[in-house]
Amino acid sequence: MTTATHHTLPAGLRDELVAVVGQAHVITGEDELLVYECDAYTLERQRPAAVVLPGTRAEAVAVVQACARHRMPILPRGAGTSLSGTVLAVDGGVTIAMTRMNRVLAVDGPNRRALVEAGCVNAWITAAVKGEGLQYAPDPSSQPACTIGGNVGTNAGGPHTLKYGVTTNHILGFELILPDGEVVWLGSRMDGGEEVAGYDLRGAAVGCEGMFGVITQVVVRLVRSPAAYKTLLGIFESVDDASQTVSDIIGAGMVPGALEMMDQLITQAVEAAYRFGFPLDAGAVLIVELDGLPAGLERQAAQVIELCRKNRAREVRVAKTDQERADLWKSRKRAFGAIGRLSPNFLTQDGVVPRSKLPEMMRFIQACSRQYGLRIPNVFHAGDGNLHPLILYDERDPDQVRRVLEVSDAILGKCVELGGSVTGEHGIGVEKVDFMARQFTAEDLDAMRLLRRAFDPDQRCNPHKIFPGGKRCTDFAPRKQVAA
Numbered sequence: 001m002t003t004a005t006h007h008t009l010p011a012g013l014r015d016e017l018v019a020v021v022g023q024a025h026v027i028t029g030e031d032e033l034l035v036y037e038c039d040a041y042t043l044e045r046q047r048p049a050a051v052v053l054p055g056t057r058a059e060a061v062a063v064v065q066a067c068a069r070h071r072m073p074i075l076p077r078g079a080g081t082s083l084s085g086t087v088l089a090v091d092g093g094v095t096i097a098m099t100r101m102n103r104v105l106a107v108d109g110p111n112r113r114a115l116v117e118a119g120c121v122n123a124w125i126t127a128a129v130k131g132e133g134l135q136y137a138p139d140p141s142s143q144p145a146c147t148i149g150g151n152v153g154t155n156a157g158g159p160h161t162l163k164y165g166v167t168t169n170h171i172l173g174f175e176l177i178l179p180d181g182e183v184v185w186l187g188s189r190m191d192g193g194e195e196v197a198g199y200d201l202r203g204a205a206v207g208c209e210g211m212f213g214v215i216t217q218v219v220v221r222l223v224r225s226p227a228a229y230k231t232l233l234g235i236f237e238s239v240d241d242a243s244q245t246v247s248d249i250i251g252a253g254m255v256p257g258a259l260e261m262m263d264q265l266i267t268q269a270v271e272a273a274y275r276f277g278f279p280l281d282a283g284a285v286l287i288v289e290l291d292g293l294p295a296g297l298e299r300q301a302a303q304v305i306e307l308c309r310k311n312r313a314r315e316v317r318v319a320k321t322d323q324e325r326a327d328l329w330k331s332r333k334r335a336f337g338a339i340g341r342l343s344p345n346f347l348t349q350d351g352v353v354p355r356s357k358l359p360e361m362m363r364f365i366q367a368c369s370r371q372y373g374l375r376i377p378n379v380f381h382a383g384d385g386n387l388h389p390l391i392l393y394d395e396r397d398p399d400q401v402r403r404v405l406e407v408s409d410a411i412l413g414k415c416v417e418l419g420g421s422v423t424g425e426h427g428i429g430v431e432k433v434d435f436m437a438r439q440f441t442a443e444d445l446d447a448m449r450l451l452r453r454a455f456d457p458d459q460r461c462n463p464h465k466i467f468p469g470g471k472r473c474t475d476f477a478p479r480k481q482v483a484a
């Protein structure tokens with residue numbers, strides 16, 4: 001592992017990068033670099049030495065090769081919406097931002113696939129194919145901004161991955177520039193079959209958090225858009241009742257397209273921001289979306305309503321029009337954006353528990369909120385047991401920051417204790433490196449390191465992520481306090 005720091009560009013590298021992408025696409029000014037000092041995990045910040053924005057595959061390859069010649073760490077980056085510091089330039093290096101390479105290059109409707117550049121925004125794929133009755137299913141709430149390269153990097157999920165699966169289930173193959181500049185293709189090509197022979201290196205590389213190289217192009221799987229939807233809003237007096245309903249719906253053998261929960265605090269913030277019509281006094285609301293052929297939907301909806309009532313739902317509303325459904329989803333997917341009304345800062349946690357443990361876990365989070373004196377609204381993929389406690393704080397108060405880290409520790413520790421995971425979809429980044437040792441044995445982690453070294457022997461690509469024991473940002477005192 002590299003121990004040197006790389007906060008300035010080596011002599012000559014800047015000229016080489018400018019020669020490849022042009023002056024306008026090499027950023028080295030201190031103020032402009034501020035934009036790239038973190039992602040949506042803002043507790044740790046560090047500027048890279050430079051940001052380079054290639055516009056073509058050939059440019060991207062030349063940029064990686066130039067950095068390899070100078071032994072400079074590289075940090076692949078999409079839109080920078082990651083919530084766990086997966087793009088943090090811990091000890092400098094060159095951020096390679098792929099946002100200029102953002103086109104849908106080709107669509108093959110009959111074979112249900114599309115070739116897109118890595119910087120293509122998630123929502124643009126469905127926009128490009130919906131005329132053919134198709135969609136790209138994984139729909140992170142950040143989908144109007146996040147890129148497909150970033151989705152592959154974090155193996156992103158979303159509200160509808162309960163039924164459709166996460167990113168890895170929808171990626172057929174992609175081109176990867178290895179850190180030494182060699183270009184490889186993993187998985188199936190645009191004109192290939194569904195499966196390839198040999199080890200599934202594509203699968204191994206999805207979720208690698210930018211540590212295997214720079215992705216330039218991706219072949220995504222397209223699926224038919226559902227013929228019909230039935231979208232319900234269950235309104236409950238308590239999180240407990242809503243959680244129990246989630247367990248009961250799945251227990252009844254149904255697999256809704258989405259099953260999302262918001263507790264009272266976040267519902268109030270969302271209502272203040274978007275005025276959808278959520279009740280302000282409800283303990284929790286549950287969004288249940290059924291999709292598929294129209295024939296069975298009414299029967300399933302009746303069953304969901306019955307289960308909601310069994311768990312003391314005060315009311316169950318059914319979206320009557322497409323517009324009502326769209327407004328409901330807009331409010332849900334913009335929930336994080338409403339947090340600004342509650343607090344100057346927030347940390348989004350991303351733990352997973354078995355669905356049946358949801359009521360116990362939610363009670364634990366509420367107890368943590370009281371114990372640590374921090375407000376913790378929750379908006380999450382309840383059907384997957386994938387929690388997103390949003391821990392509210394003010395970063396100007398070091399004691400609050402300390403408590404944020406302690407409460408994160410307690411919540412994620414409980415997820416592991418209940419048989420879950422320290423991440424459902426946001427990845428490990430720098431945020432959760434210490435937790436990896438709790439979830440995996442030293443042997444497991446060594447096996448993962450070996451895999452990483454097969455792609456990046458020098459460990460120069462997006463260093464200090466995922467594995468415990470890496471460097472941290474030197475100016476980040478509160479985490480050191482907690483670790484000590």
Ligand SMILES: Cc1cc2nc3c(=O)[nH]c(=O)nc-3n(C[C@H](O)[C@H](O)[C@H](O)COP(=O)(O)OP(=O)(O)OC[C@H]3O[C@@H](n4cnc5c(N)ncnc54)[C@H](O)[C@@H]3O)c2cc1C
Nearest residue numbers: 078079080081082140141147149150153157209210215425
């Ligand atoms: C409001 C909000 C809502 C969110 N909702 C969800 C959600 O519902 N589900 C979910 O899963 N996540 C969600 N996220 C988190 C985030 O949007 C996802 O992790 C997303 O996949 C990141 O995409 P990005 O383009 O921003 O990538 P970045 O944040 O730029 O990068 C993410 C990782 O991918 C790597 N990477 C990026 N591009 C490339 C490339 N071309 N080649 C190689 N590696 C690359 C990076 O090195 C990094 O490790 C949300 C975030 C926000 C701010």
